[in-house]
Amino acid sequence: MRVSSLQKMRAGAEEAESSGYQRVVLKNASPHHYLRVRLVLEDESTRVSAVDLKTFITSCLRSLFGEVGAALNVDVLKYDEETLTALLRVPSRGLVKLWSSLTLQGFYQNQACAFRVLQVSPFLLALTGNSRDLQLD
Amino acid sequence: MSADLSRTQRNLLVCERSSFLDEKNRVSSQVERLRFNYKVSVLLPECGSASSHLESILNSFSSFYLIKQLPLYELLDKDFLQSAVYQGSVYGLSFRTRIDEDNCVALMPNGHLVFSLDKDAFETLGLEGRPSRSNRTSSRYEVTVDLRDGTMAPGGRGYLRLLQGLTSRLKLQMDFLISHHPGGRASLQPLLSRCDWSEHKPEVCQHALSHLVHPTLRSCEPHDLLEWIGAVHGAVSRENSSSDFLSTLTCLEPEATISRVTSVSACGLLLPQDLQHLVEELRCHLQQAQTNSWASVTVHGFTDSPVSWGDGERDVLTGGHDLYNLLMFPDHTYRLHLAAGAQNTCPP
Numbered sequence: 001m002r003v004s005s006l007q008k009m010r011a012g013a014e015e016a017e018s019s020g021y022q023r024v025v026l027k028n029a030s031p032h033h034y035l036r037v038r039l040v041l042e043d044e045s046t047r048v049s050a051v052d053l054k055t056f057i058t059s060c061l062r063s064l065f066g067e068v069g070a071a072l073n074v075d076v077l078k079y080d081e082e083t084l085t086a087l088l089r090v091p092s093r094g095l096v097k098l099w100s101s102l103t104l105q106g107f108y109q110n111q112a113c114a115f116r117v118l119q120v121s122p123f124l125l126a127l128t129g130n131s132r133d134l135q136l137d
Numbered sequence: 138m139s140a141d142l143s144r145t146q147r148n149l150l151v152c153e154r155s156s157f158l159d160e161k162n163r164v165s166s167q168v169e170r171l172r173f174n175y176k177v178s179v180l181l182p183e184c185g186s187a188s189s190h191l192e193s194i195l196n197s198f199s200s201f202y203l204i205k206q207l208p209l210y211e212l213l214d215k216d217f218l219q220s221a222v223y224q225g226s227v228y229g230l231s232f233r234t235r236i237d238e239d240n241c242v243a244l245m246p247n248g249h250l251v252f253s254l255d256k257d258a259f260e261t262l263g264l265e266g267r268p269s270r271s272n273r274t275s276s277r278y279e280v281t282v283d284l285r286d287g288t289m290a291p292g293g294r295g296y297l298r299l300l301q302g303l304t305s306r307l308k309l310q311m312d313f314l315i316s317h318h319p320g321g322r323a324s325l326q327p328l329l330s331r332c333d334w335s336e337h338k339p340e341v342c343q344h345a346l347s348h349l350v351h352p353t354l355r356s357c358e359p360h361d362l363l364e365w366i367g368a369v370h371g372a373v374s375r376e377n378s379s380s381d382f383l384s385t386l387t388c389l390e391p392e393a394t395i396s397r398v399t400s401v402s403a404c405g406l407l408l409p410q411d412l413q414h415l416v417e418e419l420r421c422h423l424q425q426a427q428t429n430s431w432a433s434v435t436v437h438g439f440t441d442s443p444v445s446w447g448d449g450e451r452d453v454l455t456g457g458h459d460l461y462n463l464l465m466f467p468d469h470t471y472r473l474h475l476a477a478g479a480q481n482t483c484p485p
Contacts, residue, residue: 021161026150030360033145034367054383075384077373087373089386093143122148123360123476124367126460129437131175134404136203136232136337 030122033095034077036130037102039084042112050079053086056108057098064101074098077124085118087127095120152359153473157420164463164473165413170446171459172245173230173439174407177415178370180433181399187422188343188399194418195341201316201406202325203232205333208310209242210303212250213284215291216327222248222284225320228408232312236441240309243443246318248285253443254278262307264299279443314406339405346398350375353392354431354464359474361389366433366462370400393429412436416463423467434463445477 039048039056048056054076062070072094078087090098102115119127155162181191211217212229221227222244229244241253252262259266259278266280288295303309317324322336352365365388368375375388412434419432438445438459445459461475 021155021159022153024152024359026152026359028145028147029150030148032360032364050383073385075386077368077384077386078371079383087371089384092145095145096142121458122145123150123363123460124371124373125363125435125462126367126437126458126476128178128367128370128435129176129404129458129460131437131439131441131458132235134175134232136335 028092030092032089032124033092033120033122034124034127035088035090035095035099035117036119036127037086037088038116038118039086039108040114040116041084041108046109046111047081048084048108049081050076050086053079053084056105057088057102060101060105061097064104065097069097069101072097087124089124092122149477150359150363151473151475151477153471153475155471155473157469157471162471164416164471167461167473167475168412168416168436169409171436171438171461172228172409172444173243173442174409174412174436175439175458176402176404176435176437177407177412178400178402178435178437179415179419180366180369181401181419181422182349182395182430183397183427184399184422188345188401190422191399191401191418192341192343194415195339195401195403198339198403198405198411199316199318199321199408200336200338201228201314202322202329203335203337204313204315204329205335206310207313207332208303208308210300210308211328211331212244213291213296213300213303214327214331217325218284218291220327221317221320221324225324226318226408226410227315227324228317228406229313229315230406230439230442232314234311234441236443240311241441241443242309242311242313244315245444245448247448248283249448250282250284251443251448252280252282254280258307258309262302264302281448316406316408318408318410337405339403339407341401341403343399343401346400347396349395349398350388350391351393351395352388352390355466355470355472357390359472362464362472363462363474363476365389366435366464369398370402370435407436416465419465420469423465426467428467430467432465434465436461436463446475 057074058070061072075089076086077089107113119130121127226246227244228246231242234241240258243251256276264280266278269277269279282299283289315325375386377384377386379385423430423432440458459477464472
């Protein structure tokens, strides 16, 4: 079955025109970086909405980098309230500022907290798979 | 200081456009070059009954085996070398070891045994190696042994030295994923019979998406295209405006809306040969599809693999894992994007 399907492909391919070959290598050209982060709180029953999280991230940036840092356009692409896991997008020039401000933030509403950065990539597509999540038990 | 904060680690995106009919196209060799594949995701619009055929293709992927606490010297067993390493292609990778914290090992189809070790393990093992190219201050070392080389034949000087290192000096033991093409379990039996092992099939998931808005797939910018495909696979909403508080992600230059798209994915230790077969079957399907149809295949590598594209060293720093996306059209043309992390070698 596989051999006959390949033969059909070759037969139809004679009529198709082949386009030119083009290869481009883009280095450091990604306009955005994407992070998968999880907020770990001392009181695990605390509810944090997506709006609360975005406000908190902005305040983290403000506390470390001031109003200029807080003006960084951070998008919360996806948020899971159950696990407090979020998918963030940030302009590449702001990645270090965002990551460092999340790392150094230790308190959320008077309780200890920590941001776990699970994945970072210049491609959103990379965050749709993580081999560290593979469970085989 | 602000200039430093705006810099990110080096990342590469290789964008290729061609036709499967073009002599220069190297899609097959590029699929082969990413040895350790964790996940494949397929997007197929308006496929109707073909979705069940697609799912059956993914269910036919080769099994792989998890060996718990494999003592690494077992990989030097003569029977195993004869049945699995010298013949066919063996794919082996340490499991649940982190590339930036733990010692990682990979067994390549060309017979190379690659170790990514911390400083203490490297000095204890006592073999020739070199510091990691990606970051000389991170104290990672890479040791590569060619098991098909003459000096590594059982009883040879190199073989005995490695065996002594793994049995008496550095008794490495770790969970190990392994598979073999074309022999499968029969070729791995000499190793499996001495270990605690379990057989696994790639886990297949399928779901349907409705009313999918897509950009001009043939001409949109590579980063926009990958962002759109990532948003589809990640179920990220693109119905935002530039003034929204939470997210400003939108679909740039929307071209059309598709009423139904099938998304199928498989996770596990996937062999490049199975992925080649999947690509061929999708090409066949596209021949019978409408002229404005398309198919997208995304393949993710293992984050903690010590090897990158081909035999290149894997970066231990951040920057994501290796992945590629192949977007195919009915007229045999394609767009291929290969991504590599910070200090990895450029994809082929």
